Amino acid sequence: MKIKVKVKTLLVIFTVFALLVVWGVPTITMGIARYLDSKGSDKASLFYEKYANNKFANNIEGKYLYASSLVKSFNKYFIYNTGWGGGENNSLEDINSVKEILMDNLNHNPKTRTDEDYFVKSYNLLIETLIATGEVDELRAWIQFGKGSSLEELNYYGDIYESFLFYANRNYNKAQEIMDKYKLTKGDDYLFNILQGEILFMQEKYDEALVYLDRVHDTHFSMRRDSAFGSTGYINRGWWIKDEFQEMGYGDNKVKGRVTYDGKPLAFVEIFINPAHGGFRSGGESYFAITDENGEFETVGLKNGSYDVGIGIEGALITDKVMERSEYNYLDLSGNGGELNFKFNNTMKITNPKPGEVISGDTFMVSWEEVEGADYYRVEPVIFSQPFEKSGSSFRSAIADINGDLNIEGTQAHFDINKLSNLISGISYDGDDYIISANAILGIFLPEIDYPIVVNAYTEEGILITSSLALRTYYDQIASVKFGGELSEGEKLILDQKYPQAIEYFENVLNEDPSNLKALNYMAKIYGLGWKKGEKDLEKALNLANRYSELRNDSQLIFEIARLFSLEEIKEYREVFKEILDDNQDNNEINYYYARYYLAIEDWESARDAFSKYESYTPEQLFLLNMYFTDYDKAIENLLSDGYYLSRLKSSRVIEALNNLSDKKPITPDLQVFNDFLLRLVTGSIDYKEGYETYQATNRQISDQNLKTILYEIYLDRHWDTRY
Amino acid sequence: MNRDDKLSEEIKSIYEEETRGLTLSDEFLNNLKKNYKKSHRERINEFLNKEIEIPLAPAFVGMAALIALSIIPKDILKNEQLRTIYIGSSEVIIREQKEVTRK
Numbered sequence: 062m063k064i065k066v067k068v069k070t071l072l073v074i075f076t077v078f079a080l081l082v083v084w085g086v087p088t089i090t091m092g093i094a095r096y097l098d099s100k101g102s103d104k105a106s107l108f109y110e111k112y113a114n115n116k117f118a119n120n121i122e123g124k125y126l127y128a129s130s131l132v133k134s135f136n137k138y139f140i141y142n143t144g145w146g147g148g149e150n151n152s153l154e155d156i157n158s159v160k161e162i163l164m165d166n167l168n169h170n171p172k173t174r175t176d177e178d179y180f181v182k183s184y185n186l187l188i189e190t191l192i193a194t195g196e197v198d199e200l201r202a203w204i205q206f207g208k209g210s211s212l213e214e215l216n217y218y219g220d221i222y223e224s225f226l227f228y229a230n231r232n233y234n235k236a237q238e239i240m241d242k243y244k245l246t247k248g249d250d251y252l253f254n255i256l257q258g259e260i261l262f263m264q265e266k267y268d269e270a271l272v273y274l275d276r277v278h279d280t281h282f283s284m285r286r287d288s289a290f291g292s293t294g295y296i297n298r299g300w301w302i303k304d305e306f307q308e309m310g311y312g313d314n315k316v317k318g319r320v321t322y323d324g325k326p327l328a329f330v331e332i333f334i335n336p337a338h339g340g341f342r343s344g345g346e347s348y349f350a351i352t353d354e355n356g357e358f359e360t361v362g363l364k365n366g367s368y369d370v371g372i373g374i375e376g377a378l379i380t381d382k383v384m385e386r387s388e389y390n391y392l393d394l395s396g397n398g399g400e401l402n403f404k405f406n407n408t409m410k411i412t413n414p415k416p417g418e419v420i421s422g423d424t425f426m427v428s429w430e431e432v433e434g435a436d437y438y439r440v441e442p443v444i445f446s447q448p449f450e451k452s453g454s455s456f457r458s459a460i461a462d463i464n465g466d467l468n469i470e471g472t473q474a475h476f477d478i479n480k481l482s483n484l485i486s487g488i489s490y491d492g493d494d495y496i497i498s499a500n501a502i503l504g505i506f507l508p509e510i511d512y513p514i515v516v517n518a519y520t521e522e523g524i525l526i527t528s529s530l531a532l533r534t535y536y537d538q539i540a541s542v543k544f545g546g547e548l549s550e551g552e553k554l555i556l557d558q559k560y561p562q563a564i565e566y567f568e569n570v571l572n573e574d575p576s577n578l579k580a581l582n583y584m585a586k587i588y589g590l591g592w593k594k595g596e597k598d599l600e601k602a603l604n605l606a607n608r609y610s611e612l613r614n615d616s617q618l619i620f621e622i623a624r625l626f627s628l629e630e631i632k633e634y635r636e637v638f639k640e641i642l643d644d645n646q647d648n649n650e651i652n653y654y655y656a657r658y659y660l661a662i663e664d665w666e667s668a669r670d671a672f673s674k675y676e677s678y679t680p681e682q683l684f685l686l687n688m689y690f691t692d693y694d695k696a697i698e699n700l701l702s703d704g705y706y707l708s709r710l711k712s713s714r715v716i717e718a719l720n721n722l723s724d725k726k727p728i729t730p731d732l733q734v735f736n737d738f739l740l741r742l743v744t745g746s747i748d749y750k751e752g753y754e755t756y757q758a759t760n761r762q763i764s765d766q767n768l769k770t771i772l773y774e775i776y777l778d779r780h781w782d783t784r785y
Numbered sequence: 786m787n788r789d790d791k792l793s794e795e796i797k798s799i800y801e802e803e804t805r806g807l808t809l810s811d812e813f814l815n816n817l818k819k820n821y822k823k824s825h826r827e828r829i830n831e832f833l834n835k836e837i838e839i840p841l842a843p844a845f846v847g848m849a850a851l852i853a854l855s856i857i858p859k860d861i862l863k864n865e866q867l868r869t870i871y872i873g874s875s876e877v878i879i880r881e882q883k884e885v886t887r888k
Contacts, residue, residue, distance in 0.1 A: 063840050082852070
């Protein structure tokens with residue numbers, strides 16, 4: 062259809078259209094951006110970007126809104142000994158863009174009142190970003206920019222952020238001097254109250270600090286900020302000081318330390334402390350210090366006790382970093398303070414395979430760049446419980462190379478997937494019926510599945526220096542292998558945990574081909590581990606594994622099944638079990654299983670000997686058996702060794718109690734009760750639910766204070782105090 | 786009415802009387818039109834009043850497309866979904882690119 066229109070009418074239409082483009086398009090773009098933003102859509106930043114780049118739009122406002130849409134929040138990512146996580150997924154790329162956009166914004170002169178508002182907002186967001194990412198030099202320069210600005214508001218913020226820098230550097234007098242300038246005029250300002258409260262808190266003037274921090278908490282919602290000084294933990298500080306802090310604070314122990322990345326300081330990292338009870342909790346408000354521009358920190362005083370000291374760091378900063386585990390311990394404070402350092406290192410690079418590399422044969426090679434100071438490396442494939450979706454739980458454990466070495470020297474290793482297919486790992490159970498995970502049966506390196514490969518570098522003492530897997534990274538940057546071929550029908554049934562059908566399938570396979578290795582392997586594991594509660598058939602499993610081992614001339618599978626026997630099962634099959642161990646003398650873990658064998662037959666002395674020969678780590682059972690044999694010096698040695706697990710038993714209280722016992726043995730009745738308790742622990746016969754009652758009953762029968770101390774610490778270490 | 790006005794009226798009536806019944810040829814009229822010099826104002830008015838035919842649908846589509854292009858970001862069709870999985874203590878972000886197909 063056509064219409065006739067006069068040129069002058071057309072010109073009027075064009076003018077209206079042009080006005081629409083000049084005024085309407087930015088308005089509509091911003092409207093859409095705001096709407097998407099309110100709905101939490103990621104697409105909002107695309108519209109903000111479009112708005113910011115529109116020549117007819119108000120640039121300062123647009124660019125600020127675009128920048129702020131890229132920063133999700135400055136929630137911290139927490140790293141404790143006992144756990145980690147949290148934070149927002151700010152990407153490093155976005156953070157860098159934010160800085161660039163805002164710095165550019167601040168090079169313009171605001172012309173209108175709106176411009177001025179967004180200019181100040183841009184300044185604040187830039188400083189928040191610089192603090193969150195610990196960029197001291199840039200921060201200092203922009204503080205001067207604020208102080209020298211012709212805008213009075215910016216002068217104030219410049220001063221406040223300068224005061225923050227003094228506070229972070231623990232120069233509280235200088236920080237306070239600046240705050241005093243604004244005491245009368247800015248008493249209701251959110252940032253002012255936060256910083257004033259923090260300055261007083263870090264000087265242990267808690268009551269005074271609470272006056273300001275309560276004001277922060279009572280600030281009307283509309284006046285609060287998303288973040289203050291590059292963090293979001295301030296809002297509930299007052300509440301925390303009045304509540305949880307009472308339990309830990311008000312002591313004489315100051316904890317000092319340093320946070321570094323490749324030796325360089327990480328500034329403005331928050332230091333968190335939790336009692337050493339196991340898990341970790343933090344809403345971000347419970348920090349005891351922040352690092353200064355040299356990465357150093359010093360907390361307020363803590364009471365004596367065992368603590369898990371952690372850090373809170375901007376999530377974007379953990380990209381491509383690895384935490385060195387050289388000080389992986391609870392901090393034991395007993396009046397003299399303590400020291401703890403946090404070291405981040407760069408990731409190491411795997412040179413082969415590349416991400417998604419397809420392997421056609423039965424062997425593959427992994428190579429990596431040498432890491433300075435590394436004594437050995439371990440190669441760990443990652444296995445997902447739902448491997449095609451890469452979801453569900455995941456686990457990784459070191460695999461032995463073709464020479465059987467787990468700890469690999471040099472910068473490359475070769476692996477044989479036929480050998481690795483015998484391994485049983487990643488055992489987990491689903492539901493009330495305890496349906497076993499498919500990975501436990503199928504093993505690793507199935508066809509069609511992508512397996513990420515991780516390489517870790519360790520010192521001679523077994524301390525992790527670095528890894529190819531950063532604390533945060535992108536999957537498409539991780540080395541991985543995928544094997545050619547196709548999954549069989551039976552493998553697919555196992556993968557779907559349809560075990561009865563899988564058993565039927567593999568029984569048919571074995572009827573047709575009794576020497577089918579895969580069928581023997583899977584069936585031995587299905588019966589050996591029990592695909593479901595009550596479906597274990599060890600006789601069958603051992604028969605199938607024997608047939609498999611004879612055909613392959615390799616006893617690894619039978620060992621893998623036997624090593625998972627419970628103590629009762631070992632007792633029942635003691636001769637077979639011992640034979641299997643004798644046939645597998647080369648296994649790295651053999652002493653651990655000998656020790657279990659002796660535990661099963663109640664030969665405690667031999668069990669202790671076998672545990673003491675075990676080198677991978679210091680088993681808890683060895684510590685308990687040394688106490689059982691009243692060899693308290695050896696027990697102390699066990700606790701203090703690097704190989705002992707993260708435990709509050711390593712505290713000075715337990716060491717002191719053990720030293721006292723070494724000097725003066727407890728009376729026989731006490732010893733008998735305590736030793737009975739120890740043997741129940743060693744054999745794992747105290748169910749978690751029975752822990753509380755067992756502790757109470759044992760404690761009642763013991764009078765020796767040192768034994769009572771150890772007993773109490775075991776009680777706390779095992780979380781028997783937590784009742785659900 | 787003054788003397789000059791009277792004269793002009795008189796001349797006009799004489800002129801009308803003399804030319805009554807006179808017919809101008811088409812050729813003359815065309816010639817006259819051809820050689821007549823229009824003023825700028827007349828030309829502009831003529832141009833503004835000129836009627837042109839516009840196909841309605843393409844015009845609307847074109848304008849709508851122009852507005853849409855000015856508003857809609859070019860990456861809007863790219864649907865990058867980020868999914869975070871955990872491998873040990875590491876957060877691993879899976880970038881799943883799903884481009885919306887234009888059919």
